[in-house]
Amino acid sequence: MKTFNPDAIGEKLLRRFAGRTSRRSIISRLGIALVAAPIFPVLPVSRAEAAKPDRTPEAKTAFARNAQTKDDTKCDYWRYCAIDGSLCTCCGGGVHTCPAGSEPSPVSWVGSCINPEDGKAYMIAYRDCCGKPACGQCGCDNTDRETQVYLPQLNNNVIWCFGTSSMEYHCSTAIMIGAA
Amino acid sequence: MTLLRSKLACMLLTGVVASSLAMPALAETIVAEAEEATVNTLEPPKTGWFFVKGGWGSAGSSIFDSATGKMIGMIATGRDSDMAIDPAGKVYYVAETIWTKGNRGTRQDLVAVYDAKTLKLLTEIPTPGRLIIGGLKTNFMLSDDGKTAYDYNFDPASSVNVIDLVKRKFVRAIELPGCANLIPNPGVGFSSLCADGTLATIAVKGASQEITRTEPFFDAAADPIFANFAYDRKKKQAVFLSYTGMVRTAAISAKPVVSEPFSIQQAAGLRAADTKPLDIAWFPGGSQVMALHRPTSTLYVLMHMGEYWTHKHGGDEIWALDLTSKKVTKRIPIKSPVHNIEVTQDDAALIMITDRKNNATILDAKTGEIKHAIENAGGGHITVVEPM
Numbered sequence: 001m002k003t004f005n006p007d008a009i010g011e012k013l014l015r016r017f018a019g020r021t022s023r024r025s026i027i028s029r030l031g032i033a034l035v036a037a038p039i040f041p042v043l044p045v046s047r048a049e050a051a052k053p054d055r056t057p058e059a060k061t062a063f064a065r066n067a068q069t070k071d072d073t074k075c076d077y078w079r080y081c082a083i084d085g086s087l088c089t090c091c092g093g094g095v096h097t098c099p100a101g102s103e104p105s106p107v108s109w110v111g112s113c114i115n116p117e118d119g120k121a122y123m124i125a126y127r128d129c130c131g132k133p134a135c136g137q138c139g140c141d142n143t144d145r146e147t148q149v150y151l152p153q154l155n156n157n158v159i160w161c162f163g164t165s166s167m168e169y170h171c172s173t174a175i176m177i178g179a180a
Numbered sequence: 181m182t183l184l185r186s187k188l189a190c191m192l193l194t195g196v197v198a199s200s201l202a203m204p205a206l207a208e209t210i211v212a213e214a215e216e217a218t219v220n221t222l223e224p225p226k227t228g229w230f231f232v233k234g235g236w237g238s239a240g241s242s243i244f245d246s247a248t249g250k251m252i253g254m255i256a257t258g259r260d261s262d263m264a265i266d267p268a269g270k271v272y273y274v275a276e277t278i279w280t281k282g283n284r285g286t287r288q289d290l291v292a293v294y295d296a297k298t299l300k301l302l303t304e305i306p307t308p309g310r311l312i313i314g315g316l317k318t319n320f321m322l323s324d325d326g327k328t329a330y331d332y333n334f335d336p337a338s339s340v341n342v343i344d345l346v347k348r349k350f351v352r353a354i355e356l357p358g359c360a361n362l363i364p365n366p367g368v369g370f371s372s373l374c375a376d377g378t379l380a381t382i383a384v385k386g387a388s389q390e391i392t393r394t395e396p397f398f399d400a401a402a403d404p405i406f407a408n409f410a411y412d413r414k415k416k417q418a419v420f421l422s423y424t425g426m427v428r429t430a431a432i433s434a435k436p437v438v439s440e441p442f443s444i445q446q447a448a449g450l451r452a453a454d455t456k457p458l459d460i461a462w463f464p465g466g467s468q469v470m471a472l473h474r475p476t477s478t479l480y481v482l483m484h485m486g487e488y489w490t491h492k493h494g495g496d497e498i499w500a501l502d503l504t505s506k507k508v509t510k511r512i513p514i515k516s517p518v519h520n521i522e523v524t525q526d527d528a529a530l531i532m533i534t535d536r537k538n539n540a541t542i543l544d545a546k547t548g549e550i551k552h553a554i555e556n557a558g559g560g561h562i563t564v565v566e567p568m
Contacts, residue, residue, distance in 0.1 A: 061457050062487050107336055133283065143492050148407040149316065150360040151375040151400045152334060159260070159312050162336050167312060168283050 055119040061144050064114045072174075075140035079124050079174040082111030082146045084156035088129055088171040090138035096175040098129035104173070105130055105160045109153055112145060112180040121180040130161035132170040221297045222253050224269035225565050228524050230532045231265075232540060233257060233560025242558055246530040246542055249552025255294060256301075260312045262320035264329065266345075267568050270296050273345070275320040275331050277312055291329060291343055307341045307350050309333045311360075315467050317408050317561055318361035321370065324413055324568060330362050330370050340370070342384065354382060354389050361407045363418050368434050371418075373407070375400045379436050397438045398422060403455065406464070406491070408561070410472035410479065413568055419472055419479055419503065423491045424453050425464055427479070429503065444481060444501055448508035455488045465493040468520035468561040473529050473545060475567070477503040480531060480545070482521050483511075494519045494535065500545070512548035514541075522562035532562055 057065055067078035073089045080087070092099035108127040115122060147154040161167040228246045234257075241257040244250065257263050261276035274292040279285045291305040311319055311334040319332040322345070329343040333353065338360060342351040359374040369384035377396035382389050398405050403422045410419045411432075418430040426441040443452035445462055453461035464470070466482040469491075473480065482495025494517025500510040518533040518541075529545035540557030543550055 058456075058458055061489055063489075065457075131284075141492055144489050145401070146489070146491075147401060147404045148361070148373075149311070149313065149334070150358070150373045150407070151404070152336065152338075152360070154401065157313050157315060158334065160336075166279075166284050167277075167287065 053121065055114065060114060063142055063144050064116070067114070067116050069115065069117050073138060075138070075142065077174075078115050079111075079113055079122075079176070080140055081113035081124070081142050081144040082109070082154075082156055083126050083172055083174060084141045084143075084146075085128070085139070085169065085172040086135040087138040087140060088135070088173045091129075091135035091171040093129060093171060093173065096173050098173065099132070099135070099171065101132055102129040102170045103131045103164045103166070104128075106163045108160050108175075109156055109158065110177070111154075111174075123177040123180040125175045125177050126156065126160075127173050127175055128160045129170045129173060130164040131166040131168055134169060135171040137171075219298075220253075222299060224296055225265050225272075227526045227565050228530070229565065230522060230524070230540075230542075231255065231263065231563040232532070232534065232558035233263070233562070235536070235538055235559030238558065238560065241560075241563075244532070244540070244542075244554065244557065246524050246532065246551075249542055249554055251554075251557075253299060255299060256292070260314035262310075262316070262331075263563060264320055264322045265563065265565060266296065267322065267324065267326040267566075269565075271302065272296060272299075273320075273322070273329060275307070275310055275329075277310060291331065293348065303348055305343055305348050305350060307331060307333075307343065308353060309335050310341070315408075315561060316361070317468065317563070318363070321362040321364055323364055324366045332360055332362055334360070340372075340382070352387070354384070356380070356382065356391070361409070363409075363411055363430075363432060364413065365432050365434075365436075366413075366416065371430075371432055371436055373405060373409075373420075379430060379438060381434065381436055383434060392435070394436055394438055397428065397441075398426075404491075406469050408468050408470070410470060412472060412474045412477075413566055414474060415477075419470075421464055421470055421479075421481065423463070423488065424455060425462070427501065427503075427506075442506050444483075444499065444508065447501055447506050448499060448511070453488070457487055460485060460487060462497075462499075463488065463490055463493075464495075465491050466495050466519040466521070467492070468522065469495075471521045471523040471531065473523045474525055475527065476529075478509070478545075479503055480521055480523055482518060482533075484517065492519075493517065495521070495533075498531065498533070498543075498548075510548065512543065519559070520561050522564050524564055525567050534559055534562065 063081050072095045098104050105128045108125040111124045149155045159169045230244045231241045233241045240254045243253045258276040264273045272294045289307045289309050293302045331341040333339045339353045339355045359372040359380045361373045363371040365371045369382045371381045377398045378393040380393045405420045416432045420428045425444040428441045430438045462483045470481045479501040481499045483499050484493045484496045498512040499508050502509050518535045520534045523531045531543045531545045534540045538559040540554040542552040
């Protein structure tokens, strides 16, 4: 099964963020993170990239086998394979929209989720909406390919409200980045 | 007013009659003297105490006596803070983040120092930042001599803040790219797990440091090691457990040595678990997924049946793994899934488990017998006094 490369994803997201922000201190910290990127692992999974993806039920996780595409207010909506927190779709927002008064985090953790309609894997950025109290609705904690904090771009416990005016966590969105 | 008085007198009389009927003997002697409001103090932290953090968003850690199951106090541990116990037992340290206007304003990162006897705030040590996460026991760590604290920061580049606990002053930050989760390394500095599958050792030398790494020994993306690992300060040994149930020990020194892994499932006489979908097996899972009883080198692990990538599922059983013989010596079934486990470090070891509904259960580690059930104990992680 094709496994995505966390280093490339992390760097892509960080570069994208760095290109459009003006917050000097955060840029400086991200710069350090980017410098660190080459030290990050050349994991065995990277070498498996060339392998043809296997999308048979036997190759899919329990989440992917049971995921649906119709209702984005449910934890089993396909994009939510590695989400942790309240769904913004239940809090007055949308799948890529923060509820009124909250602010999207410019950085995020990511997941690689399979759309059951076409059987393809897509990279999803779980961007927190910040600056309001915890929404509390539709709490989900899905863990496909979710790792620990030493690999932070794949960890869903970190509060990702960096570079926002407040670090208070409100809810999480699931933004399409592209094919994984 | 007269009517009211007579009614009150009647009610009081009825109450006295009713209580005298219900209780043939007086339960206590009433001394009709005005009492003063007093405040309790605590003994120094004890081996038999569990410090239980409230659930996500909670601002306190309740202290329970494992012998009685009773709450004896609370330490103010703000939301997503990290607590550490002074090895000398004189103070508690809480690394936390607060804002000047509650949910907004200027961010302040600090280590609050509380007197262990009065639980009163002694001082605050400002720091440049810290990772806000909650549920991790390896973010904030004290050196064995209690003189230095290491506080992990992520903003989103990773570093470690060094804090002098004698002078109660922030010293400096050490950049630590690609690593997190701190292990004490006496006389050297600290060690840390890294995304490249290595263990980094940071030798702190005054104003500089030297960072060395072991050879890669695990795959951080395919079979990660749980960040809530255990560490034995006496043996200078870390115990690591991976999502599939591979157990490793690491002898911590200037050049740590990591053991060959073995499967906890095979140690229980079952086949090893793997990462394939639809492969149902026993897997470790939860938040504080394991507890080490250091005097007997027994690792207690929360286990559940399922597929891979279920590492946050609560445990349905506790497996007692003897790290010396590499055998699972006991399996204790649990009625409903629990997410955190800790064990007292005395000979008569008692286990505490908590679930996401804030319920706690205290069990005898040897027999599995339930000693106490505590409602609203807290759903966060649990801390005990470590043998030094």
